[in-house]
Amino acid sequence: MIYPIVVYGSPILRQVAKEIDADYPNLKSLISDMFDTMYKSDGMGLAAPQIGKSIRIFVVDATSLADEDPDLKDFKKAFINPKLQILGEETLVMNEGCLSLPKLREDVDRHNKVRITYYDEHWNYTEEEYEGLKARVIQHEYDHLDGILFVDRINPLRKKLLKGRLNDIAKLKVQVPYKTKVLK
Numbered sequence: 001m002i003y004p005i006v007v008y009g010s011p012i013l014r015q016v017a018k019e020i021d022a023d024y025p026n027l028k029s030l031i032s033d034m035f036d037t038m039y040k041s042d043g044m045g046l047a048a049p050q051i052g053k054s055i056r057i058f059v060v061d062a063t064s065l066a067d068e069d070p071d072l073k074d075f076k077k078a079f080i081n082p083k084l085q086i087l088g089e090e091t092l093v094m095n096e097g098c099l100s101l102p103k104l105r106e107d108v109d110r111h112n113k114v115r116i117t118y119y120d121e122h123w124n125y126t127e128e129e130y131e132g133l134k135a136r137v138i139q140h141e142y143d144h145l146d147g148i149l150f151v152d153r154i155n156p157l158r159k160k161l162l163k164g165r166l167n168d169i170a171k172l173k174v175q176v177p178y179k180t181k182v183l184k
């Protein structure tokens with residue numbers, strides 16, 4: 001099942017999502033739907049609040065970039081109840097987009113290295129360290145679980161300048177090739 005993507009202006013994107021239990025109903029099909037929805041909208045990551053579920057799950061798949069960066073060849077995963085820890089001081093600026101902020105791309109400063117613990121889709125407890133693009137995707141998706149969007153992490157003046165475009169997104173005036181909705 002493909003879900004519409006919940007966009008900016010929806011209160012659920014501002015909520016702190018809740019952890020789930022291993023017996024969460026239809027967890028396997030939910031995760032598979034999240035992957036399908038992400039592929040349909042050509043995204044590299046998708047968090048459950050973006051499909052209208054305020055729970056702590058996100059999925060990522062950057063394997064399509066493996067030609068340019070072989071390091072990404074197995075970066076397709078589901079993260080359940082993740083806990084994120086920043087490693088080191090190093091930060092990196094990169095251009096980012098978000099399915100919930102259609103057609104907006106901005107430079108975002110993020111930490112270069114993280115450690116993440118989580119349950120995978122088979123409920124195996126996992127601990128991993130990531131850096132570079134993978135760490136960036138993880139931080140972006142993890143933010144969604146805490147009600148944070150990438151525009152919250154840009155220069156406040158720059159964010160002010162984007163106000164009109166953000167309002168347009170909230171009014172569904174920005175057209176994209178995937179289905180979007182505002183969840184009131």
Ligand code: NI
Nearest residue numbers: 097098099100
């Ligand atoms: Ni996003």
